[in-house]
Amino acid sequence: MKPAPFTYHAPASMGEALSTLAQLGDQGRVLAGGQSLLPLMNFRLAQPVHLVDIRRLDELDYIRSDDGWLAIGARVCQAAVERSSEVAAWCPLLVETVALVGHPPIRHQGTLCGSVAHADPAAELPAALLALGAEVLLSAEQGDRRLTIDEFIRGPYATACPTGGLLKEVRIPSQDASTGYAFVESSRRHGDFAIAGAAVLLRVEQSGIHHVAITLCGVAETPVRAANAEAVLQGAQGADGFPAAAQAAVEELAPPTDMHGSSDFRRNVARVCVQRALERALARAQGGAV
Amino acid sequence: MTERVAISVVVNGQKVERDVEPRRLLVDFLRDDLGLVGTHIGCEHGVCGTCTVLRNGESIRSCITLAVQVDGRELLTVEGLARDGKLHPIQEAFWEKQGLQCGYCTPGMLLRAKELLEENPNPTREQVREGIASQLCRCTGYQFIIDAIMEAAEQMHEQGPDLVAAAKLAASQEQGPDLVAAAKLAATQEES
Numbered sequence: 381m382k383p384a385p386f387t388y389h390a391p392a393s394m395g396e397a398l399s400t401l402a403q404l405g406d407q408g409r410v411l412a413g414g415q416s417l418l419p420l421m422n423f424r425l426a427q428p429v430h431l432v433d434i435r436r437l438d439e440l441d442y443i444r445s446d447d448g449w450l451a452i453g454a455r456v457c458q459a460a461v462e463r464s465s466e467v468a469a470w471c472p473l474l475v476e477t478v479a480l481v482g483h484p485p486i487r488h489q490g491t492l493c494g495s496v497a498h499a500d501p502a503a504e505l506p507a508a509l510l511a512l513g514a515e516v517l518l519s520a521e522q523g524d525r526r527l528t529i530d531e532f533i534r535g536p537y538a539t540a541c542p543t544g545g546l547l548k549e550v551r552i553p554s555q556d557a558s559t560g561y562a563f564v565e566s567s568r569r570h571g572d573f574a575i576a577g578a579a580v581l582l583r584v585e586q587s588g589i590h591h592v593a594i595t596l597c598g599v600a601e602t603p604v605r606a607a608n609a610e611a612v613l614q615g616a617q618g619a620d621g622f623p624a625a626a627q628a629a630v631e632e633l634a635p636p637t638d639m640h641g642s643s644d645f646r647r648n649v650a651r652v653c654v655q656r657a658l659e660r661a662l663a664r665a666q667g668g669a670v
Numbered sequence: 671m672t673e674r675v676a677i678s679v680v681v682n683g684q685k686v687e688r689d690v691e692p693r694r695l696l697v698d699f700l701r702d703d704l705g706l707v708g709t710h711i712g713c714e715h716g717v718c719g720t721c722t723v724l725r726n727g728e729s730i731r732s733c734i735t736l737a738v739q740v741d742g743r744e745l746l747t748v749e750g751l752a753r754d755g756k757l758h759p760i761q762e763a764f765w766e767k768q769g770l771q772c773g774y775c776t777p778g779m780l781l782r783a784k785e786l787l788e789e790n791p792n793p794t795r796e797q798v799r800e801g802i803a804s805q806l807c808r809c810t811g812y813q814f815i816i817d818a819i820m821e822a823a824e825q826m827h828e829q830g831p832d833l834v835a836a837a838k839l840a841a842s843q844e845q846g847p848d849l850v851a852a853a854k855l856a857a858t859q860e861e862s
Contacts, residue, residue, distance in 0.1 A: 381714070385672045388692030388738055411739075418734035419715035422695070431692065435739060459728075483804030485722055485729040485782070570803045 383421040390433045394440070394519070394548075397432060402521040402544040404430045410546055411435075412454055415482070415490035416498040440548065443467060449551040451517075458487035458495070458505075471552050473561035473579060477508040480563065483571040497547045499533045499602070502573040506533055507597035508563055510605060511579040512552050519548040526551070533602045559583055559591070560665025562657040565598075566649045568640065574598045575640050576650035578629070580657040584665040588615040594625075594658075599635040599650050608632070609654065619662055626655040677741040681706070682750030690737045697721045699737035700747060708748035708777050712806070719805035722778035723747050729785050729804070748777035751784070760784055760822040769818030771809035778805050783819045791827055795820060 389408075391397040401408045409428035411417060420426035434440060440455040443466050450470045452461065461467050462478045481487060481495070481504055495505040496516060510529040518525045518532075520542050532540050541547060565577030574597055581593040592613045594606040606629035613625050635646035674689040681704060688703055700706045700723070709732055712718035716734040723732045724746040751758040760783050763769065770776045779802065786793065786801040793801070798819045799812070807815065 382695065382698070383693040385691070385693055387672050388675055388736075390738070411736075414736065414739065415716060415731075415734060418695075418736070421693075422714045422734065433739065482716075483719075484785075484801075485719065485731050485804050486716060488725075488728045488730050489735065570800070 381422055381424055383418075384424055384427040386428055387430045388433065389430060390436050392436050394437060397434065397437060397546060398519060398521045398544070400432055401546060404432070404544070406543050408432050408544070410497070412491040412494040412497075413457060413489040414494075415486050416494065416500065434546070442549075445470070446551070448554050449515075450554070451549045451551050452492050453549050454491060454493040454547060456492055458482075458490050458492055459484065461492050462487060471512055471555050471561075473508055473512060473563060473581060474505075474552070476561065477504050477563040477579065480504055480565055480574075480577075486571075493547045493550055496529070496532070496550060497539060497541065499535075499537050499539050500573075501536045501601050501603075502577075502598040503603075504563065504565060504574060504577050504579075504597055507577060507595045507603035508579045509550060509552070510603045511581050511593040511595040512555065513593070514553070515551045516547055517549045517551060518542065518545045520545040524548070529603070530605070536601045555581070556583055556591070558665060560661035560663070562660035562664065564653045564657040564660065566653060576635070576646050576653055578650065578653035578657045580654070580661040582613070582658070582661050582665060584662070588617045589613050589662070590615065594629055594654060596629065596633075596650055596654070599630070599633050599646060604633070606630075606654065613658075619659060622655055622658045622662075625658065626651045629654045675738050675741075677738055679737075679740055679742070680744040682745070682747060688737075692736065692738055694737045695733055696723070696735040696737050696740060697732035700732060700745075703737075706747050706749050710774055710777055712774070717806070718775070718778075719782065720775050720778045722781050722805065724781050724785060727785070727788070729782050746781065746784075748780055751780060758784070759825045760787070760819070763822035763825060764815075764818040767814050767818035767821050769810065769815040775805055775807040775809075779807070779815060783822065786819065787823055787826060791823060793820075793823060 389400050391400050407429040411431045411433040440453040442453040443464050444451055458478050458481055468475050495503050515526045515528050516532045560582050563579045565574035567574050576598040579595045582589050583591045592610040594609050596604050609625040609629035612628050630647045630651045633647055635643045637643045675692055676689050678687045697709055697711055700709050710720040712720035714733050716731045721731055721733040722729050725743050760780055782805050798816050
């Protein structure tokens, strides 16, 4: 099938984009890479009346450090994040995660901010950004707002983006250089949506494992933070507590059942992803080869 | 009802200017507006890869790209691989190694292979496998496609077209001395 007719706008500046979006109200939809939106439009599951394309907004094409945060603009494609030395230095978890998103042809057009704005429950990037403590910057004619990832993503494909608003950038706080990290997912084929995936960050100090962040994708309506599991691991020495933590991470989940697996299957896959991610993150924190 | 948009694109080295509906998919623009039917439609949601074209040298899915999104860009489709009636070494290799059966996935495979070999002229089989994971094939089971890309890598890594021509010359000549001479010629080209 082909997309339903729509009116196309390609504003030349951020100001023009925001005033166009304000005028269009809930009839306007932002187009960045289109790698999530176009498939929906081809099946007519989405039929936006107006598309506002940000392709001419060079001012949104940046990866830059800004007051202790790394800011990645709305135009930055996933492939650029993947090969960015700044991202690799600032938050290598993001590089490991983005390499798992789709395939290179998708990443040449799909954007980091677009993935967050789309808020697919199985998407890897929102889960990794949640673990990193990232924020989004929402711009609208009436001004800018910053929200954390869990304030922004409200449900499946549902966000707190205001009418007339545009997700201008994702901001990642600085991470300690010794932080161990890992993203582990399971999918039927490379590039498929994850059945479940886990992001882990942790630090190893003399007193044990600290600053643990464990998040999951594909197991609920939004990315989830496994706070129980994180608490179990605080101050733990070594990997002995990992199986219990992985179990705690999934205990209260009620993952969906679909053609890729039952709820129980998903829960088990998530548990294994958490276990493996913890092991890999620990090895990295201890400076070992992974 | 919806206004047409003027776009200007360079396709296989030729500048093209058209007015298109905003909802016109790039793959339909190439096939129906430009008559370049080498790019195929498989799934229309970006999963199978048969619609793959190169935009400014990078592979993209033309079925989930609007024609308006490539205004001002350069595109290479499968029709742009052969030059002056001569097949690209990758096409030659697919032919030699039977890297296709029905041919439906082949345009996307060829362009993705071109991109892979430009990024990494000397890949391992494993790297080629990973690289073509973006492209689905229902016929071949992929092994011959990998063989073809490995062969293309070898051909392109050396003198490329010249060596292929020398090998063809050697294969076409049945007399002993000429065959030896042709093989020696090929060998010296390899070393240089």
